[in-house]
Amino acid sequence: MAIVLDIAGLPPERIVFSPSPLSELMTALHVLAEPGHHPGLHGWSTATAAALKQDLADRLHEADFLWNSTFSDITSPFAALPYGEGRPGETLAEDLDMLDRLDDELYVNAALEISCASRYCMGGPSPLVDAAAREQALERAVARGPRQLSFAQRLLADPPGVRAWIRRLFEDCEEAFFANVWQRVRVELAADARHKTEVLRRKGLREALAEVSPALALDETGTRIIVDKLSSGRGTTVDPEAGPGLTFVPSSFGWPHLMVLHAPRWRPVVHYPLAAPELPGPASVELLGRRMEALAHPMRMRICRNLARASFTTGELASAHGISAPEVSRHIAVMKKAGLITTRRRGRYVLHQLNLPVVARLGSDFLEGVLR
Template identity: 30%
Template sequence: MGDDMLRIHFSDTDLARTRIAAAPDPLWEVASSLHRLQSRRGRWAYAGWYRMARQQTRERGLGRVLRSVFLPLYPRAAYFPDFLTPADAVGDLDAGLESILATPPRRVLKEVTILDRTVGAPAWAGQLARLEARKEFVGMLRAYHDAVIAPYEEQAQSRIEAERASRARGLLDGGVEGMLSGLGPMLRWRPPVLEVVYPKQVEDRNLYLNGRGLTLVPSYFNWGEPVAFADPEMPPVLWYSLLHEPSPPDAPHGVDAPEKSLITLLGRARAVALRAASTGATTGEIARAAGVSASSASRHATVLRDAGLITTIRNGPTVLHTLTPAGASLLRAASPME
């Protein structure tokens, strides 16, 4: 691991209060997507998204906003303002935008000053301390999100459901420490400290949770760059990267290469359901991943079960769907790169 490290210190209470977010953080995905536009790292994994983003920003007249507003405020650097990614935005764009509007002017000015001192802030950035300026900015954020993030929300949700199922298996096998031990190559659990490689950081940093616990937020557009709030007094949140497969040149928006043959064979909703079951999924999780109602998800699961592709285990009021050997073989055949 590299020399620049964020060390997150846990107590027993912190371990008990650690959780993994159930949905993407839309404002963090906005920030990460802007970082993707500033780097060629991992571009192969987002090829379809890059094409869509260029087209959408051009068609919706967002090019100037992207260049003169967003990229200067969200530099792919050691710092960008914490208030742009509020902790309560996980799974709720409206709540996140309201938090930006509610940010105290003094805090806005403080964080803009840090940005200016760190990498340079645009001359107009201090105007965001004014509520009217933040309202205009929030409108721009919503337009950008709707144009280039929303088309990938379903895909991001599906990947997060799979990640949560994988972490749940770690939890069952080894408790919270087992869950923390498999978070990817940039994070290493050395009890009682989670060591996080921090590529953008200029020196080592320690974060003491002090009984607050930690919220882990898997991010679709983050590429190998775990990030926590710069301010240690903020709610402890760590955004970390999901792994990706490349998408082919003709892939439709929001669809990875491995999904295409499954969609042709099974239909989109059942293909999503089958892939969700690869790491274990409840009917509700399948419904969210596929963007259908719970009753529709149940019907799709029944069809897959009757076809011998999944099996279902009931645990009280919930059921868990997992792959049968036939279902696993079908996924492997449809995903030769995996």
């Protein structure tokens, strides 16, 4: 399984390495929402969350689907502005100004992509103008809970009002904590981007990809970038609507996630982490054996990728992977017996999620693989 980016015909000067304040803010918000994904940042997340004013904490909770189960593509507005340079802003305000330039249909479509939906690569009409897309977006929101459903309904009813609300939320985050974060990390991120740019210029794309991540590779023809992930997808760096371009965005908060924006009408973006923390080893050989046996099936590995990001119903997993609900239930039972997942009920929905503290004890390679 892999995400494939077609780079045939892409001019070398359209490959950009650059940090993004908005992307880094969204990644930091993800750490606050899902500290279990980032065992090396528990100290920062605990201290930052404790210092938030209650009003800001409540508003972040209201909108956390934008950075919780999936990373919304609104983190990279520069990639959707037709024939732009493919370069993020120098400041958060500049990134937010670019976000304001997206049309409502594109913005809402990206904001409501809240699950690992198979239609991501295919594109399609916005929920603002298509009844079927609207129904699907609301159904996904229902499964996430009443708070998310309410937000999705507000966004569909009043896109300009909610967009202004989201911008103000990001600006308040900058004032509360992110200005200090960006001041601390921007020099390191800029230095990494300059280094990768120099590697690209002197040694070529293959060597530059190797420096970004071992999960990235150039195929034998030199016309496709292969991103090794527990998901499948295709994107092009020469989309006729967006214009040519490919952007690599480094992150100090990102590990273990390697995120790839590859939707139609967007120039592809690869968000890559700078470093990985040390993680504890498995609790015991016997326990490790039982859990590894439970994960031996490739479908269960793929299901783990979904459940590592958010809680999912059996029906959602069946739809995402093209198998029946009883098949999903059998896989869930095996993993639950091994203690790898947790289950809870929300109304008429039964939601499953990966037990990240347990998975972390399997080792950083597995954790990084399912969260990449």
